[in-house]
Amino acid sequence: MMQIGDFSFKLEAMAAPLPIWRATCSAADWSAVAQSVAINGGRLLSLWGSDRRDGEAGGFVISVAYANTEGLLWLDLLLDKDVTVYPDISGIFPCANRMQRTIGDLLGVFAESAEDKRPWLNHGTWPATYFPLRQEATGLEQFSDCAAEDYPFVRVEGDGVHEIAVGPVHAGIIEPGHFRFSVVGERVLRLEERLGYKHKGIDKLFERTNALDGARLAGRVSGDSTVAFSWAYCMALESIGNTQLPPRAAAFRALLLERERVANHLGDLGALANDVAFAFGLTHFMRLKEDCLRLNQRLFGHRLLMDCIIPGGVTVNLENEGVFDLMTQCKEISGEVKKLRAVYEDHSGLQDRFISTGRVSHELAVTLGLNGFSGRASGVTSDLRADFAMAPYADLGVRRAVHCNGDVAARATVRFDELLESLRLIPKIVSELPGGDIFVQPVFDGARKQGAGWIEGWRGEVFVALDSDGEKIHRCHCHDPSWQNWPVLEHAVIGNIVPDFPLINKSFNLSYAGPDR
Amino acid sequence: MLKMLIQMARQGIGTEPKPEIDADSFPAEHRLHQEILNVLGRALTIREVDAGSCNGCELEIHATNNLYYNLEGLGIKFVASPRHADMLLVTGPVSRNMAMALQRTYEATPDPKLVVAVGDCTINGGIFGESYASCGGVDKVIPVDHFIPGCPPPPIEILKGILTAVRQVSGKKKDASGQKQEGFSG
Numbered sequence: 001m002m003q004i005g006d007f008s009f010k011l012e013a014m015a016a017p018l019p020i021w022r023a024t025c026s027a028a029d030w031s032a033v034a035q036s037v038a039i040n041g042g043r044l045l046s047l048w049g050s051d052r053r054d055g056e057a058g059g060f061v062i063s064v065a066y067a068n069t070e071g072l073l074w075l076d077l078l079l080d081k082d083v084t085v086y087p088d089i090s091g092i093f094p095c096a097n098r099m100q101r102t103i104g105d106l107l108g109v110f111a112e113s114a115e116d117k118r119p120w121l122n123h124g125t126w127p128a129t130y131f132p133l134r135q136e137a138t139g140l141e142q143f144s145d146c147a148a149e150d151y152p153f154v155r156v157e158g159d160g161v162h163e164i165a166v167g168p169v170h171a172g173i174i175e176p177g178h179f180r181f182s183v184v185g186e187r188v189l190r191l192e193e194r195l196g197y198k199h200k201g202i203d204k205l206f207e208r209t210n211a212l213d214g215a216r217l218a219g220r221v222s223g224d225s226t227v228a229f230s231w232a233y234c235m236a237l238e239s240i241g242n243t244q245l246p247p248r249a250a251a252f253r254a255l256l257l258e259r260e261r262v263a264n265h266l267g268d269l270g271a272l273a274n275d276v277a278f279a280f281g282l283t284h285f286m287r288l289k290e291d292c293l294r295l296n297q298r299l300f301g302h303r304l305l306m307d308c309i310i311p312g313g314v315t316v317n318l319e320n321e322g323v324f325d326l327m328t329q330c331k332e333i334s335g336e337v338k339k340l341r342a343v344y345e346d347h348s349g350l351q352d353r354f355i356s357t358g359r360v361s362h363e364l365a366v367t368l369g370l371n372g373f374s375g376r377a378s379g380v381t382s383d384l385r386a387d388f389a390m391a392p393y394a395d396l397g398v399r400r401a402v403h404c405n406g407d408v409a410a411r412a413t414v415r416f417d418e419l420l421e422s423l424r425l426i427p428k429i430v431s432e433l434p435g436g437d438i439f440v441q442p443v444f445d446g447a448r449k450q451g452a453g454w455i456e457g458w459r460g461e462v463f464v465a466l467d468s469d470g471e472k473i474h475r476c477h478c479h480d481p482s483w484q485n486w487p488v489l490e491h492a493v494i495g496n497i498v499p500d501f502p503l504i505n506k507s508f509n510l511s512y513a514g515p516d517r
Numbered sequence: 518m519l520k521m522l523i524q525m526a527r528q529g530i531g532t533e534p535k536p537e538i539d540a541d542s543f544p545a546e547h548r549l550h551q552e553i554l555n556v557l558g559r560a561l562t563i564r565e566v567d568a569g570s571c572n573g574c575e576l577e578i579h580a581t582n583n584l585y586y587n588l589e590g591l592g593i594k595f596v597a598s599p600r601h602a603d604m605l606l607v608t609g610p611v612s613r614n615m616a617m618a619l620q621r622t623y624e625a626t627p628d629p630k631l632v633v634a635v636g637d638c639t640i641n642g643g644i645f646g647e648s649y650a651s652c653g654g655v656d657k658v659i660p661v662d663h664f665i666p667g668c669p670p671p672p673i674e675i676l677k678g679i680l681t682a683v684r685q686v687s688g689k690k691k692d693a694s695g696q697k698q699e700g701f702s703g
Contacts, residue, residue, distance in 0.1 A: 125613035126649050141649050148617045168618045171597035173565045173578050176615055197614045198569045201650035220644055223573025223669070267579070280521055286583035287531055293580070303671055304573055343520045513572045516612075 011073075016239045017250075017390040019071030020452050027087060030077050034064075034089040042068035043369050043382075044089075045454075046463050046479035047099035049107040051135050053081070055448070055474075060109045062086045065452075065463055065479075069387060072454055074465065079109070088114035095369045095484045098515075106203060107133040121196040121516065124149030132204045133475075139204035156182035156190050164498065168197045172502075175512035179501075186497040191490045198516035206476035211237055211468045212311050212442075214476060218464060219306050221478045222514035227253075227260040228457025229464070229478060230309040235453030236466035236476075237311045241442040247434040249313035250391045255326075255429045256305050256314070258422040261458035262333070263292050263304075265419040268509050272412055273344065275503040276353040284340055288333050295329055313439030318430065327427045334423040341416050354409035358492040358504030361406055368491070369484040372460020374508050377414040378406035384456035395432075396425055408507040418458075444470025459511065460485065480514025532587040536673050536680075560592035561683065564602035564626065568619045568655065569612030569645075573669040574636040578606065580672040593679065599623075604631040604682070606675075607659075610642035611652040623659040633682045634661045635675055637668045644668075662686065 009023035025033055037044070045065040052061045062077040077086055088111035090097040100111040101120035108131035110117070122128065126143045156163075161184055168176035178194040202221060209217055218233035219226040231253050238245060266289040273281025293303040300308050300316045308316050318326075344350055360370060365378035376383065384390075385398040401417030403410040446469055453464040460481025467475040485508055493504055567575055581588050582595070596602050599622045611619060623632070634655040637643035647653025655661050663685060665678030 121614075123614045125616075130649070132649055137649075139648050142647075143649065146613075148614060168615065169566055169599075169622050173567075173575055173582075173595060175567050175570075175572055175575065176618065197618070198567075198609070198612050199614055199650050200569055200610060200612050200645045201648040202645070205645065205648065217644060220571040220573070220668075223571035224576060226571075226573070267576070280525070283584055284524065284528070286580070287528070287585070290580060290583050290585050297671070304576060304669070306573070306668065339520070339524060343524065346520060511572065513570065 009075075014074075014239055014450075014452055015242045016235060016452060016454070017245075018384065018388045018454050020074065020454065021071065022074045022076070022450065024076045024078055027077060027079070030087045031089055031092065033075065034092045037066045037068070038092050040068065042066050043366075043371070044093040044095055045072065045461060046465070046477070046483070047089075047096050047103070048465065048477040048479075049103040049109050049133070050467065050475040050477075051107060051133055052078075052467075052474075054135060059083060060107065062103065062109065063465065063477075064089075065465070067382075067461070069382070071388070072452070072463075074450075074452055084109045085112040086110075087112060090114055090116070093369065094367065095487060098487070099483060105131075107131055118152060121199045123151070123196060132201060137204070139201055139208065151178075151194050153180045153192050153194070154190070158184075160184050161189065177512050181498060181501070183498055186499070188493045188496055188498060188501070191493050191501075193486055193490060195486065195512060196516050198513045200517065202517040203475075203477065206473045209473055211466075211470050211473050214466075214473055215310055216307055218476070218478055219309070221517060222480055222482075222511040223304060223306075224264055224511065225260065225457045225459060225462060225480070225514065226304055226306045227256045227309060228455045228459075228462040230307070231257060232453030232455040232462045232464040233466070233476070233478070234309055234311045235455070236451035236464045237468065237470070238442060239451035239453070240449045240466065240468055241444045241470055243312055243440060243442040245391075246313060246437045246440055247391060248436045249438045249440075251429055251433050252314040252316055252438060253309055254392050254396075255426060256300070256308055256316070257455070257457070258426050258429070259292065259296060260305060261422045262419060262426070263289055263296075264458045264509075265415045265422075266292060266333075266337075268506065269340075269412065269415055269419070271506050271509075272354075272408070272503065273350060275506050276350050278347065278350050281340065281344065281350075284336070288336055291329065292333065295325060299325065310439070312442045313437070315439075317438055318433070323430045323433070326430050330423045330426050334420060337416070337419060337423070344412070351409065353500070353503060354412060355407060357408040357500050358496060358507060359405070359407040360488055360492050362404065364491055365406065365488065368488045370488045371484050372457070372481045373401070373414045373418055374411055374485055374488070375460065376401055377403045377410040379404040382461075384454065384461065392429065396428055398425065408503055411507040442470065446470070448474065457481065459509070478514075478517060480511050480517075482510040482512075483515045485510050486515065531584045532590065533585050535591065536677050560594060561604060561679075562594050562596045562602050563604045563606050563679070564596055564599045564622065565606045565608075566599075566619055566622050567608050568615040568658075569609035569651065570636060570638060574608035574638075577669045577672050578608070578635065578675060581675050583672075586672050586676055588676070599625040600627065602626050602630070604633060604679070605659075606633050606635055606679070607639060607655050607661075608635045609655075610638040610645045610647075611655055611658050613650050613652060616652055616658050619655075619658050629686070631663075631682050631686055632659060632661045633678055634664045635670060635678070637666055640664050640666060
């Protein structure tokens with residue numbers, strides 16, 4: 001059972017394949033609980049708000065998900081009717097800053113006494129008095145006379161300091177976001193990110209989406225993590241319906257998740273080499289990635305594996321021939337990756353650029369909540385696949401990849417290790433595929449409930465919190481691991497030279513679409 | 518270095534033949550480059566603008582650059598600035614927060630400019646539709662010459678779409694000048 005200091009909660013275990021509990025908390029305890037979680041080595045996974053003025057709660061609700069080695073605690077703070085403030089916890093968990101500002105933009109409920117009150121997602125393109133997540137809003141309102149406004153970046157002043165403004169439209173084929181560098185000569189003194197350019201109103205759109213169709217939308221929160229998000233969403237919905245996932249479907253979901261991990265690591269390992277002008281690496285890794293995506297298309301009907309996971313199971317199945325093709329490809333790619341890894345390791349120019357660049361110390365990683373492979377490269381060992389015995393990972397014996405240097409080289413090393421580990425897991429999964437169904441029809445009793453999904457995607461922890469009766473979605477919150485990792489990037493570049501920024505950025509490869517939603 | 522050379526020699530050339538679009542209208546392979554030259558006077562340069570996609574389309578646009586599709590071999594290149602671009606390749610339903618940036622990118626692109634919109638979202642907002650945060654389609658913000666449907670469209674479809682757009686414009690140009698240009702037929 002989860003230990004949170006001296007607090008006594010009525011913990012309600014949720015029907016989920018991972019240990020997840022729910023509890024409610026008073027405003028008086030809100031900050032103290034956060035403090036206690038932090039002291040006991042827990043981390044803040046996600047923070048979001050809901051309008052439950054029509055339900056039992058009778059007011060706005062602020063929710064937080066804390067995680068530690070024992071599991072996840074979903075804690076609700078029920079605000080009294082007409083109360084639109086709650087205690088700020090960004091002093092304890094710095095990653096809460098942007099999440100709290102987002103709650104302010106979308107729900108009009110604000111962290112009291114928070115220092116940073118700037119809007120985050122609202123760039124001025126909708127009125128500051130319009131809160132899409134409130135019940136009186138439909139989400140379909142249009143404000144054609146609102147235009148994007150300037151953002152008050154923090155200014156660094158002094159002799160020789162100048163600013164470099166980059167974005168939102170970047171030089172490569174990348175997602176939009178704005179980076180404001182304050183530099184002296186070539187060195188970066190400070191980087192401030194401004195994101196939110198891709199905000200499409202997905203949270204509100206969920207409320208206009210049928211619960212069973214929600215998986216399709218969740219799968220488009222961040223396209224490169226479509227498997228992780230659709231699985232997390234389905235886990236949440238299945239938790240509401242208490243749906244027992246057939247073992248064969250669970251095995252397929254893990255197979256798809258590992259295929260997604262392989263494709264993304266292959267692409268990024270190539271791109272990392274390209275960022276240090278070693279085009280050879282890009283060419284070879286992009287070829288391997290394309291091979292992987294083509295086999296996805298042939299076996300599963302979609303190159304990026306979108307819509308393969310649906311509530312109650314999966315849409316994909318395999319014959320013996322497909323199993324053989326997957327095993328053969330894993331062996332081939334694995335052999336190629338090992339050869340390419342040796343080339344990378346021998347290449348002094350590449351190593352010179354990788355080593356000691358964009359360093360994130362273990363201490364900083366813990367303070368800011370760095371997660372996923374980037375966290376593991378800074379010695380944060382958490383990997384849900386290895387931490388919790390969820391089918392089918394319980395039987396696979398996932399070997400977690402951990403490094404302690406926290407630089408670009410360490411992140412590349414962890415990616416190589418995780419890539420090779422996934423290539424070891426895939427043949428294991430397909431050779432031991434359980435028989436039986438790939439789908440079971442989820443059945444709901446019509447009661448409005450909350451469900452949660454928690455998945456170790458290739459980038460990090462994906463979390464979905466769902467409030468639904470199985471048909472109507474009252475609230476769906478999709479959390480991308482990039483929420484925590486973006487602010488870490490601001491620290492990782494300090495003291496590095498500007499030309500190393502693309503390399504450092506790519507070594508994390510964070511999602512813009514995911515946190516912008 | 519030796520390992521690299523061995524790897525290169527082992528790999529050989531992986532580039533595949535160019536895609537066939539609409540069998541009767543597609544120019545013979547050797548004329549394709551000429552067609553691009555006729556329309557644009559040089560190679561085709563593209564500025565990609567993500568105006569709010571889920572990033573799936575970006576993954577597939579990236580893939581068009583891999584050795585199988587060999588985009589640069591066709592004389593097509595992605596460039597870092599709209600001022601160097603002949604074509605804008607736009608993705609996403611256009612989030613309201615990106616509308617101004619997209620508009621400015623369009624204005625910064627020299628005439629004659631082509632706009633190709635990639636993915637279902639660009640047509641009508643796709644799954645994201647139109648809302649307080651989504652404009653619901655690229656042509657709500659800038660004129661579009663050609664749409665490439667798909668969620669996301671695979672690289673081969675993106676390639677076909679780019680070539681189709683170039684061809685459409687070459688047709689338009691011909692109609693406007695009322696005379697047949699030398700160098701290609703159709």
